[in-house]
Amino acid sequence: MRGSSPPLRSIVAVTGAVVLLAAGLLAGTTVPAHAAATITNPGFESSGGTQTPAGWSESSSTGQQSAGFIEAGGRSGSYRLSHWASSAYQVETYQQLTGLAAGSYTLRAWVRSGGGQVAAYLALRGCGGAEQRASIPTTSTWTQVSVTTQVTAGVCTAGIVSNAQAGNWINVDDVEFVSSGGNPNPSPNLIRGVDISTLKKSEDRGGVYRDGAGNQRDALQLLRSGGANYARLKVWVNPADGYNNRARVLQMATRIKAQGMRLLVDFHYSDTWADPGKQYKPAAWNSYSFSQLRDAVYNHTYDVLNALKAQGTTADMVQVGNEINDGMLWPDGRSSNWANLAALLTAGSTAVKAVNSSTLVMLHLAEGGNNSQHRWWFDQATSRGVPFDVIGVSHYLYWHGSLASLQNNLNDLASRYGRPVVVAETAYGFTLNADDAEPNIFNSSLQQAGGYPATPQGQADALRAVFNVVRSVPNGRGLGVFYWEPTWTAVPGNGWDPDNPSSGNGWENQALFDYSDRALPGLSVLGAV
Structure with missing residues (x-):
């Protein structure tokens, strides 16, 4: 868990935006046939501890892309995404999905947070309507949060966003992006x-x-x-x-x-x-x-x-x-x-x-x-x-x-x-x-x-x-x-x-x-x- 201590490894600043299409299904998750894309590298395991997770991009309005990085200590695997910096920072780790049929989609992720941020949230934007957000709560144990939106334009960007004070941290792992029909235990009688x-x-x-x-x-x-x-x-x-x-x-x-x-x-x-x-x-x-x-x-x-x-x-x-x-x-x-x-x-x-x-x-x-x-x-x-x-x-x-x-x-x-x-x-x-x-x-x-x-x-x-x-x-x-x-x-x-x-x-x-x-x-x- 990221606390007030320095990062577990030195952070190398990486800039640029890369948009990758998803190419496979999440292990153990059934995605309806009309969902043409899903999250690439959902558990951040393909990154091998590098700065930017494979399949994801990082951006910062203040030039602090290095505040988003991969480190050891995943929820279900060896690695996790973390946001942290020794000074106040703003960073987004995001991924765009394309080829989506119109309908309702949900972004879910397991998170931890030390709290104190101006804002820390999951976001779905550019999906055809207003941006939808789900705040990341202050919690020392892995907790799942989700946000849902209606996709009308065939594309949608899933983002993990921090606007934080010095030393604030979040951890993120096991991200999913699925049609609403892909919720766990679907039941009309819920x-x-x-x-x-x-x-x-x-x-x-x-x-x-x-x-x-x-x-x-x-x-x-x-x-x-x-x-x-x-x-x-x-x-x-x-x-x-x-x-x-x-x-x-x-x-x-x-x-x-x-x-x-x-x-x-x-x-x-x-x-x-x-x-x-x-x-x-x-x-x-x-x-x-x-x-x-x-x-x-x-x-x-x-x-x-x-x-x-x-x-x-x-x-x-x-x-x-x-x-x-x-x-x-x-x-x-x-x-x-x-x-x-x-x-x-x-x-x-x-x-x-x-x-x-x-x-x-x-x-x-x-x-x-x-x-x-x-x-x-x-x-x-x-x-x-x-x-x-x-x-x-x-x-x-x-x-x-x-x-x-x-x-x-x-x-x-x-x-x-x-x-x-x-x-x-x-x-x-x-x-x-x-x-x-x-x-x-x-x-x-x-x-x-x-x-x-x-x-x-x-x-x-x-x-x-x-x-x-x-x-x-x-x-x-x-x-x-x-x-x-x-x-x-x-x-x-x-x-x-x-x-x-x-x-x-x-x-x-x-x-x-x-x-x-x-x-x-x-x-x-x-x-x-």
Whole structure:
């Protein structure tokens, strides 16, 4: 990994631009017949440690082509591309591809970066439309990023760009350029989900949503046209504000199904937020014995799901609990008492299948990169025979770790337990500014931890990267991703606290609509992955 130390070998400046056509297929990658060209020397192995990688060109507006070079230490082979210099520099390593049929193409690469650059990104330009970019995040482990464009002119230039301060570095390896049909694990059933639990309250309090041109439209129609095919709704038992209860879920389910979308129902088994730090019983259940509590889980789950079925909006997937790393319905169902927790989970799962045997049951944990904890948890669940179909995780890059940690965990869980996996929650900020008086959760320190810039493009790139991880889970066991609360914009009366109508929203800078209510580029990612 390039750090602040000098290069591993002396750098010889090389100038000039060379455009080479690709002549072969990437090893192990199937490229559709209409893709007449692909990347030459994708792993930088043909360069043998020379200055400029064979098949690639380097340019610099400041005459610093030598800041791009090949050195030892590849991700999968002996060499990698690096950008580094002892003074501030600008450099691009690029390759032009020709003979391309019109259509959608994706550039993917594995990257590492020490951060600090003015800009560091993958680029697709000269393809017939506007240049498309994907930022390279700050990460010490190899992480895959991608960018997609529409080719209309038969040619496209793939670039790796650094505008950097002295000592800033990136490493790049294993580059791919493929038709969108060449994505790993292609599936028309990939979940492109959105959690819209606050949408009804937003609309009732005056919230509006607009397309990119500024035209006001129905929010669900905008999400659907952007590519969303699955919607998630949380269920509280008796919330103070009357939202996210049985009646509201039934209303929203009708709208969701009318858009041709599938439905995930997320049972919190609480009157308010349930997550790893709090799993409070509904007030009406506080005095229950454990057997009564177990029966209440069954009856509440059955009641909501059977009502959905009766109105023709049967749930397609159900979460029995929300982020239940430390159990649910405390103290009875904490993970320190797995016998109780298993009984509660089994009651909920049994109720789901009693309503509709084909509805999938998800068990959902937070901290999507925490493999040791998740192994322990699911070992406990499976050893006690808890029935479930899908493993769900929350993974916010700024809280839960790198893309690599998510990839490793999902791969292991899918293999170890023989079940498909889904990222049930993720999100990222498009700005550090606020749109109301409530401090935002996503701030400058979390942006630094997340590794992507707090910009509309950074938000889109972060979401695309999470999709790439899920699509890379072996044996097609990566089901998809849900974006958490894309419509939770800053609308007075639609704040965090259901007990306090004056509370603000700390999430509006992670919505997929900007402060003028217009759809952001992140929404279009749902239709492009």
